[in-house]
Amino acid sequence: MRISGLKFQHPSLFWLALFCLPAQVWADDLYQLYQKALTHDMKFAAAQAQQLATAEKEPQSRANLLPDLSVTGGAAWVDADESNDIRRNRNNTNAYAVVLTQPLLRWQNVIAHDQSKLLISASEVQTEQARQDLMLRVARAYFDVLLNQELLNTRTQQLQTLRENQDRSRRLLADGATTTNALEQIQAKYDQAFAEQIAARGALDIATETLTQLTAAQARPWSGKEPPFSAPVPAAIGDWATTAQQGNLAVQQAQIAQRLAEMDIDKEQAGHLPTLDLIAAHGRFASVGGDVYDVTLPENRYTQTVVGVKLSVPLYGGGRTSSRVREAHALQTKALDELEDARRSAGLMARQAYLQVTSGISQFEALKQALKSSQVNLTSVTHGFEAGSRINTDVLDAQQKVADTRQRLAQQRYAILLAQLNLLASTGNLNDLRLQEVSRLLN
Numbered sequence: 125m126r127i128s129g130l131k132f133q134h135p136s137l138f139w140l141a142l143f144c145l146p147a148q149v150w151a152d153d154l155y156q157l158y159q160k161a162l163t164h165d166m167k168f169a170a171a172q173a174q175q176l177a178t179a180e181k182e183p184q185s186r187a188n189l190l191p192d193l194s195v196t197g198g199a200a201w202v203d204a205d206e207s208n209d210i211r212r213n214r215n216n217t218n219a220y221a222v223v224l225t226q227p228l229l230r231w232q233n234v235i236a237h238d239q240s241k242l243l244i245s246a247s248e249v250q251t252e253q254a255r256q257d258l259m260l261r262v263a264r265a266y267f268d269v270l271l272n273q274e275l276l277n278t279r280t281q282q283l284q285t286l287r288e289n290q291d292r293s294r295r296l297l298a299d300g301a302t303t304t305n306a307l308e309q310i311q312a313k314y315d316q317a318f319a320e321q322i323a324a325r326g327a328l329d330i331a332t333e334t335l336t337q338l339t340a341a342q343a344r345p346w347s348g349k350e351p352p353f354s355a356p357v358p359a360a361i362g363d364w365a366t367t368a369q370q371g372n373l374a375v376q377q378a379q380i381a382q383r384l385a386e387m388d389i390d391k392e393q394a395g396h397l398p399t400l401d402l403i404a405a406h407g408r409f410a411s412v413g414g415d416v417y418d419v420t421l422p423e424n425r426y427t428q429t430v431v432g433v434k435l436s437v438p439l440y441g442g443g444r445t446s447s448r449v450r451e452a453h454a455l456q457t458k459a460l461d462e463l464e465d466a467r468r469s470a471g472l473m474a475r476q477a478y479l480q481v482t483s484g485i486s487q488f489e490a491l492k493q494a495l496k497s498s499q500v501n502l503t504s505v506t507h508g509f510e511a512g513s514r515i516n517t518d519v520l521d522a523q524q525k526v527a528d529t530r531q532r533l534a535q536q537r538y539a540i541l542l543a544q545l546n547l548l549a550s551t552g553n554l555n556d557l558r559l560q561e562v563s564r565l566l567n
Contacts, residue, residue: 153344155556155563158262161339162255171254178247181240188233191226221407228433229400235391239384246380253373256554258338263545263562265335267538269343270566272328274534279321282527286314289520306517313520344567350492351565353485353540356547361478364551365471371552372470378463385459389452395445398437405430470550477547484540491533498526541565 152160162168197220227233293307335343356364369375411424438445502522541562548554 152339152341153563153567154263154266155560157266157335157339157341157343158259158556158559160341161258161262164340165258165261165338168254168258171251175247175251178243181243182237185233185237185240188230189227189237191224193222193224195220195222197221215411217409217411219407219409221405224402224404226402227399228402229398231397232391232394235387235394239387239391242380242384242387246377246384249373249376249380253377256373256549256552259554259559260542260545260549262335262338263542263559265331265338266343267542268331269328269335270346271534271538272324272331273345275531276321276324276328278527278530278534279317279324282523283314283317283321285523286310286317286520290314309517310520313524347567351537351541353488355485356478356481356544361475364474364478364547367551368470368474369467372466372473372550373552375463375466375470376552378459378466382456382459382463385452385456389449389456392445392448392452395441395448396438398435400436401434403430403432403434474547474550477543477550480543481540481547484536484543488533488536488540491529491536495526495529495533498522498529502526 197218199216199218201216289310290307293310297304297307332342335341358364406427406429408427409425502519502525505518505522508518545554545558545562548558
């Protein structure tokens with residue numbers, strides 16, 4: 125059984141509803157809006173920039189494993205004499221050298237290079253999480269626009285119906301077939317409906333502005349056809365929780381963080397190990413001019429090439445290295461706890477989203493039946509009023525029941541769609557293809 129959406133009894137009412145909608149909501153569907161948000165949203169742009177920055181960690185750490193080549197040089201001028209001008213010394217010296225240093229054994233640098241690769245992986249997961257978050261934010265804003273649009277349509281239709289009842293009651297009052305009190309009751313309901321219509325229009329404007337801030341674009345209205353909802357597959361809630369505990373993006377980040385903490389222990393323990401470097405230098409040294417006791421000194425120039433190894437064995441550093449090792453062990457325990465918390469949270473998120481989908485579908489089907497029943501009741505009460513067996517307030521109450529049920533049905537529709545996306549996000553499986561499927565359901 126399907127409800128065909130909003131049905132307008134009068135063609136003029138349909139155009140009135142369109143007139144009440146802001147013109148800017150007629151533009152893109154959900155997936156198109158998401159595509160525009162990819163280039164407009166600043167949070168996602170910041171995540172991409174962070175990934176680019178983190179990607180530089182690997183070449184930076186690799187540089188610590190490669191040779192370091194530098195040129196050093198210096199010059200000095202000396203002019204010294206005593207007051208009796210008997211002892212004098214004037215000369216200048218200069219030197220320059222090319223120095224090559226190649227680390228041979230620095231285990232902490234090797235570990236740091238491996239860690240840089242993990243950091244890049246973590247940044248990629250963070251960017252993907254930012255992408256999923258953007259999908260959910262766009263979907264939430266998009267559904268808010270569509271929901272408030274439907275609510276405004278419902279309020280507009282309700283207002284038009286009350287206006288027609290007012291006209292009918294005035295005619296009946298003129299014929300003596302009703303009372304002033306009945307007309308006043310309709311006026312009270314009309315005033316309430318008018319206030320609700322103003323609130324609905326304001327809510328739609330706010331939702332539209334929120335979506336526009338995310339995407340710099342506006343939403344295409346709902347097509348009016350109920351999307352076909354189906355239970356999640358697999359049907360077991362435990363399977364979804366298990367998948368979330370393994371594939372959730374927050375869990376993946378926590379796993380990388382835990383691995384980095386383990387490697388930090390090895391890196392700090394490497395502070396106890398000796399280091400070995402190959403050093404090669406080639407330089408020119410010169411001492412030019414100068415005199416002592418008025419005897420001119422000869423120039424002294426020579427070049428020198430040195431190749432050797434430098435071994436450093438740490439003996440005692442005030443306990444600094446041992447303290448850092450203990451700190452790394454504590455941080456590893458923290459990372460393990462955070463990983464377990466991420467797994468539990470992911471499982472809970474999947475269970476909650478699963479229940480929201482399954483119970484939401486059941487409630488949605490019940491509301492569809494309730495809407496049909498309330499429409500049948502409205503028809504019956506209207507016929508009874510026309511036959512004189514019902515009073516006008518019964519008709520108004522039946523109309524209000526239809527409007528309220530339609531509103532709850534719209535709210536439940538978008539709640540299910542959002543819960544389905546949250547369920548996919550909890551397992552790390554929310555992607556462009558899934559979002560396209562939801563977009564097609566609504567258009």
